[in-house]
Amino acid sequence: MATAKLELRNLKKSFPRGKEDIPVVHDMSLSIPNLEFLAIIGPSGCGKSTLLRLIDGLIPGDSGEIFLDGVDIAGVVGGRGRGMVFQGFDLFPWRTSRGNIEFGLEVQGTPAAERKEIALHYINLVGLAGFLVCLTALPLFGKILSNVSIASLQLNYNWAQSVV
Numbered sequence: 221m222a223t224a225k226l227e228l229r230n231l232k233k234s235f236p237r238g239k240e241d242i243p244v245v246h247d248m249s250l251s252i253p254n255l256e257f258l259a260i261i262g263p264s265g266c267g268k269s270t271l272l273r274l275i276d277g278l279i280p281g282d283s284g285e286i287f288l289d290g291v292d293i294a295g296v297v298g299g300r301g302r303g304m305v306f307q308g309f310d311l312f313p314w315r316t317s318r319g320n321i322e323f324g325l326e327v328q329g330t331p332a333a334e335r336k337e338i339a340l341h342y343i344n345l346v347g348l349a350g351f352l353v354c355l356t357a358l359p360l361f362g363k364i365l366s367n368v369s370i371a372s373l374q375l376n377y378n379w380a381q382s383v384v
């Protein structure tokens with residue numbers, strides 16, 4: 221059988237509430253083949269974001285394993301092949317769209333001209349090419365913000381030595 225792209229085995233996470241530990245992710249196992257999309261749907265507070273944070277390594281699990289391409293990544297923060305577009309997009313409002321998209325490369329010390337060229341490729345990829353918004357301070361429109369976040373994520377996924 222081919223190795224799953226992402227596999228969770230008996231993943232568990234609880235949060236303390238008062239003297240109790242409240243289980244949020246209960247012994248979760250699943251296997252996602254390469255190139256498959258998975259939607260996780262559930263009521264507010266059921267643990268969707270917690271599950272994504274566990275997979276991205278932003279919080280440690282209590283127990284269980286997380287395999288990406290067959291490699292155990294449980295508790296490993298970020299890294300190539302993973303990224304998260306946050307509900308609030310988590311962009312820098314004082315930077316332009318391109319400035320946000322370039323940020324990971326800037327931290328790595330990539331020269332400005334190279335950063336610009338790479339960023340423009342990703343701006344084009346998410347359909348923002350030619351929009352004045354790329355040159356001005358970050359706009360407040362949800363659709364554009366989400367596209368800027370996705371471009372930034374894609375760029376870091378492909379280029380960053382570590383995800384920022």
Ligand SMILES: Nc1ncnc2c1ncn2[C@@H]1O[C@H](COP(=O)(O)OP(=O)(O)O)[C@@H](O)[C@H]1O
Nearest residue numbers: 235236244262263264265266267268269270271
């Ligand atoms: N850092 C935390 N500390 C304590 N409780 C948390 C923490 N993060 C999430 N929770 C609790 O875990 C449960 C699941 O939260 P969350 O994963 O954000 O749900 P969802 O994304 O499905 O709305 C909620 O009851 C929430 O209050």
Ligand SMILES: [Mg+2]
Nearest residue numbers: 268269270307
């Ligand atoms: Mg959530």
